[in-house]
Amino acid sequence: MQGMSSYDLGRLAYLVLLTAVIGFWFFVSNRRSLGKSLQHAVLWGLIILGMIAAVGLWDDIRQTVRPTQAVFADAGRIEIPRGPDGHYRLTLDVNDTPLTFIVDTGATDIVLSKQDARKVGFDPDALPFYGRAMTANGEVRTAPVTLDQVSLDGLTDRNIPARINGGELSQSLLGMSYLQRFEQITITGNQMILTR
Template identity: 35%
Template sequence: MRFTLLAALVMLAVGVAAQTGFFERFATPMAVNVIAANPRPTPSGPVVLDAGPGGHFFVDAAVAGRSVRFMVDTGASLVVLSAETARRLDIRPTAADFSGVSRTANGTVRFAPVRLADIRVGAIRIMGVDAAVLPDGASDTDLLGMSFLGRLGGFRSDGRTMVLAP
C-alpha cells in the first residue's frame, strides 16, 4: 500500500513538473564550456564557427594585426596567450611581470597580465582586451576567453556551431 501511494505521488510530481516546463530548463542546449573552427565569412554581421574534432571551436583571429589561432573557451576569464605566441606578438614580460595567479584543473599557474591593443575575429573588432601571458611550458594553446567574448553583442552555441555577434 505504501509503495503504491509513493509511486502515485512520484507520478503526480513528475506530471506537474512536465506541465510547468520544469524539465525544459535541463533540455535546453547550453553554451559548451570549451568552444572550435574557422569563421564562416559574413559581411559585417555575426561570425559563425563550426565545431571541430572533439566538439571544440577554434578560430583564426588577428591580434594587433598578427594571426593567432585560438580555442574559444567560455570558462576562461581572460584571453590567454602561450609564451611562444606572446613572443611572436612582441610581448616579452619579465619575471617580475608574472604577478597573476590562476587556479586551473591542472593546478596553479602564474601569468603576466597584459592589455592587447585589439583582437579581430572576422568583421568583429574589440579594442583594449585584457589577457594573460603564460610562462614557457605552461601551455601551447591560446584561449579566446571572456575578456573578449564578454564584450561581444552576444554569443551562443548549440554544440555544432557557435555564433559570435558584434
C-alpha cells in the same frame, strides 16, 4: 633509433619481418615471371609508402581540410565550427598577427601561450608573472598585458586586457573578457555563433 620505446622497436621489427616473409613468398611463387613480379612489388611498395606518408602527415592534412570559421561582418555574426576534438577555435589578428584561440567560456580573460605572446611582440622572459590562475592542472602564474588591437575581419577592438600564461599552455584561450563584447553566444548543432 634514439627516442623509440621498446614497444615501437617491437612494432618495427614485426613490420620488417612481415615484409621479408611476404617478399620471400612473392619471389618464390613468381620465379618464372620475375620482371612482372618486380613491377608489382614496386607498385605495392609505392602504395605502402603513400599510406605511411598519409598517416604521418594526418594532422597537417586534417588542419587543411577541416572547416574554418565563417565571418559575416555585415551582420556582426561569426560562425565557428566545432573541431574533431570538440573544441571551438577562432582565428583573430592580434597586433596584426593571426593567432588561433580555443574559445573557452570558462576562462575569465584572453590567455596567451608564451609562444603566441612572442609572436605578437611580448617577451615573456622580461615580464613579471605575479598573477595567479587556477587551471585543471593546478595553479599557474600569469603576467598581465594589454593587446593594442584585436581584429576579426571588420570587427576591431583596441586596448584589450589579456594575460600571458607562465606555465605550459599549448594553445591560447579566448575567454569571457573578449566574448562578453558579443550580445549573444549560441551553440547549435556543431557550431558556435557569436553575434554583435
